[in-house]
Amino acid sequence: MPNATGEAALEAAAVDMPAPRTSERPVRAANGFVMLGVATALELAGIALLAMGILMLASEAGQGGMWMVLAGGLSILTGFFLYFGLTAVAPGEARVVQLLGRYVGTLRTPGFQWVNPITVRRRVSTRIRNHETDVTKVNDADGNPIQIATVVVWQVRDTAQAVFEVDDFVEFVAIQAETAVRHIAGSYPYDAHGEPRLSLRDNADEINERLSAEIAARVSSAGVKVIESRIIHLAYAPEIAHAMLRRQQAGAVVAARQRIVEGAVGMVEMALARLAEHDVVELDEERKAAMVSNLLVVLVGDRDTQPVVNTGTLYQ
Numbered sequence: 001m002p003n004a005t006g007e008a009a010l011e012a013a014a015v016d017m018p019a020p021r022t023s024e025r026p027v028r029a030a031n032g033f034v035m036l037g038v039a040t041a042l043e044l045a046g047i048a049l050l051a052m053g054i055l056m057l058a059s060e061a062g063q064g065g066m067w068m069v070l071a072g073g074l075s076i077l078t079g080f081f082l083y084f085g086l087t088a089v090a091p092g093e094a095r096v097v098q099l100l101g102r103y104v105g106t107l108r109t110p111g112f113q114w115v116n117p118i119t120v121r122r123r124v125s126t127r128i129r130n131h132e133t134d135v136t137k138v139n140d141a142d143g144n145p146i147q148i149a150t151v152v153v154w155q156v157r158d159t160a161q162a163v164f165e166v167d168d169f170v171e172f173v174a175i176q177a178e179t180a181v182r183h184i185a186g187s188y189p190y191d192a193h194g195e196p197r198l199s200l201r202d203n204a205d206e207i208n209e210r211l212s213a214e215i216a217a218r219v220s221s222a223g224v225k226v227i228e229s230r231i232i233h234l235a236y237a238p239e240i241a242h243a244m245l246r247r248q249q250a251g252a253v254v255a256a257r258q259r260i261v262e263g264a265v266g267m268v269e270m271a272l273a274r275l276a277e278h279d280v281v282e283l284d285e286e287r288k289a290a291m292v293s294n295l296l297v298v299l300v301g302d303r304d305t306q307p308v309v310n311t312g313t314l315y316q
Helices: 004-012 032-058 063-083 159-164 169-187 204-222 238-277 285-300
Strands: 086-089 093-099 102-107 111-114 120-125 129-132 136-139 145-156 224-236
Touching (some): 032 086, 032 111, 086 093, 093 159, 120 159, 159 204, 169 224, 204 224
Antiparallel strands (some): 129 145, 136 145, 145 224
């Protein structure tokens, strides 16, 4: 159940990151196949005009041939220029379009399209990605050194923010994920040791939810959406692992012995009650104590007992 430490961790998840100054918007684009046909037609028309102009100049047609050569050259250059605006967008990616340094919009629709040829188009993957953090050594809330590693599943939500708000959004996600992992690992103990508080080992689902919330808060300004984050490696550091293992084993032995004693006492009570109920034998308090002692030795002992057969009377 949440305690003061857990509430503090939840508040810490609301990281005060700067608000993004831009957001994604679609860019107007023409059909790529249509523009390819137009550019090709201009190229062919230019070649034809150029050839006719050269023939007219050779036949001393004069100024008309010169104009045809100029028109043909201009048509070829225009068609060649239009080719630079052709853009293919594959599924799972987008193109961020800039015109003279200004953000124009984003191409997200897959297919063959055409935009202004003088624009710069930056390819951004919108596929789901995994980032696995390295095994990190950090102190937990109790000061014990532990090793922890996580995997973060994320995706670019806003391409404009991913490109313009940070230098490298992939590196940004990696660094912020490691920062969040260190903060979460230092906010909770590795093991609750029976206390009513959240721990990294006993409350994996709650810790994973809070880790996802903190990473999402840290990378939201970069246009990144966190789908899931999960702890994939959690252990004590090697220098204390043996001591902590002995502590866990001791706790397990104590818990097992407690359960055994509770069961043995119940069986002794049932045995005495059944003997008294059916008048099998009448025992005084001293013999009852001896019987209880013998039964507890048999039931609680971790080794097989060696019975001693009494061939005399009950009191010999």
